[in-house]
Amino acid sequence: MNPNDPQQQPDFLTEMRQDLSDWRQWLARAVVLVYAVTAGLAVVAFTWLSEHALAGFDLLRHWQPLAPLVWTPAWTAGMAWLTLRWFPGASGSGIPQVMSALNTGLAPEQRSRFVSLRLSAAKLLMTAGGLLGGLAIGREGPSVQIAAGIMHDARRWLPARSAINEHGLLVAGGAAGIAAAFNAPLAGVMFAIEELTNRIEQRSSGLVIGAIVLAGLMAVAVFGNASYFGVIRVSALDCGFLLPGLLVIVACGLLGGGFARLLHASIVGGRDRFSALRARHPVRFAAACGLAIALLGLASGGTTFGSGYDTTRSLVEGQSSTPLLYVTLRIVATWLAVWSGVPGGIFAPSLAIGAGLGHDIALLTHMTGSTPLIALGMAGFLAAVTQAPMTSFIIVMEMVDGHQMVLSLMAAALGASLISRWICVPLYGALSRAQLQKLQTHAP
The missing domain is CATH 1.10.3080.10 (Clc chloride channel)
Structure with a gap:
């Protein structure tokens, strides 16, 4: 041929x-x-x-x-x-x-x-x-x-x-x-x-x-073929969903972009006192991070310990609410865990933060039925942190069986990712470049 x-x-x-x-x-x-x-x-x-x-x-x-x-x-x-x-x-x-x-x-x-x-x-x-x-x-x-x-x-x-x-x-x-x-x-x-x-x-x-x-x-x-966070049941979304949804997207973009920028600065390090302390005494620094995480966990009633799957699932299913300042405490706890240098990812914590953010905005706007905003928050915050909007929206759609919200989830991921790009460079790519640069610096 x-x-x-x-x-x-x-x-x-x-x-x-x-x-x-x-x-x-x-x-x-x-x-x-x-x-x-x-x-x-x-x-x-x-x-x-x-x-x-x-x-x-x-x-x-x-x-x-x-x-x-x-x-x-x-x-x-x-x-x-x-x-x-x-x-x-x-x-x-x-x-x-x-x-x-x-x-x-x-x-x-x-x-x-x-x-x-x-x-x-x-x-x-x-x-x-x-x-x-x-x-x-x-x-x-x-x-x-x-x-x-x-x-x-x-x-x-x-x-x-x-x-x-x-x-x-x-x-x-x-x-x-x-x-x-x-x-x-x-x-x-x-x-x-x-x-x-x-x-x-x-x-x-x-x-x-x-x-x-x-x-x-x-x-x-x-x-099994079950969704991680169950199945969300969403009735037809009307115009009353538009303003709360936009608030979720903007909040996820700003907070997620700021969070990604903080993670990048902390992992790569700089000339500040804490970076110097982490470089000189990494094990002691990790212990201090662990103590702070324990204190945050006690202050939040245990909701900031671990990956956050249980809290996220409960929010999606409408079975519970989050404690005061849950989003802030979860962001700080995840940041400290990453900063400590221990192996671990940020996908699940980001989903938990996004779910908490969507729940908070639902309460703030007095919207009945917070599940759609929680799903938007999950997709938006994960997309803002990773700047991978299509992956983020598909992950959330498959994990909550949210095919009824395909366009809404896609819009949330794309919008939050766009705002995040105004604040920080793509996190994983920047960390990869830093690793390669460090490898070349220490090469014989």
Whole structure:
């Protein structure tokens, strides 16, 4: 077949024989799909371990309500020491590490500082450890690095001249992590396009998407096809929804952009006194962050401990309200957890903050039925922090089964992301560039 001839169509038998006779192509496909299943199961195991870690911390808190004042700072210091001493590449979210590993200028030994089986195992155990300490972190960003490290290992089994390269494996792995973590394969595909790469090569796009979907199906097989936050039931939205909805979008854009800017400044560091203290005494600094998180947790009645899934689900289902200053306390607790240097993500805390913000605006505007504003807040705040609006809107839509609000959620994500871009640069890209710059600075 001549690809330059616009009138020529493929010959069915010829094309089929070529596909079926190319054993290298089929071996590569089998390897990728086997690793996709493994990555999906790893994220499922990570989810199970994280949930038990949260339950363990709740048991400790119910046994002795003041125990977090000792346990959380001591545990945070221990996690920070382990990270610095043995697994520096496992710190933080994990998404910037995968983005850094996608840099084509890295040598293989440099790429292993960002993704590897060793880092995947460390990320899994230490993020769950952070949740056991009550830290306000999520497991979704770490799932990206865990799955990418596993998928990247598949390169050693691929035949020579395979169409699948390291770049494709990392993209598939990172997106598979999102798909399995959120039980949302469509969000994984969009994450691959929006965050990890501007394009997916045509010759491998089908296999990459297949790996993403297969990893997501592992979560469906174990946890079922239920939405994380249930199903929102929204009646027809009238003009009375417009002003509160705009308030949610603007508030999410401003707060989310400011929060992302704060996270960037804290992680990268500067010439201020706290950055110098963190650089000189990182373990003590982590202990101080842990103590502050414990105090915030006690002040909020325990609602700022952990990832915030329970609070978010209760808000979506209309079963509870949040304590006074919940949004502010949750923002500070998440910021301190990230600043401590312990492995952990910000997706779940951002969803919790957005849900609380939507709930507060519903109360402020006396809107009956706060669920639509809560869903808008979740999509808007996550989009403002990550500046990945399409991924954010799809995640929320799939997690609350919010197909009735598709256009509203999309508008919230796009609007909040636009406002956020006036305040800060895209967080994950900036952190990735800082990591690469640090790597070049310390290169021999």
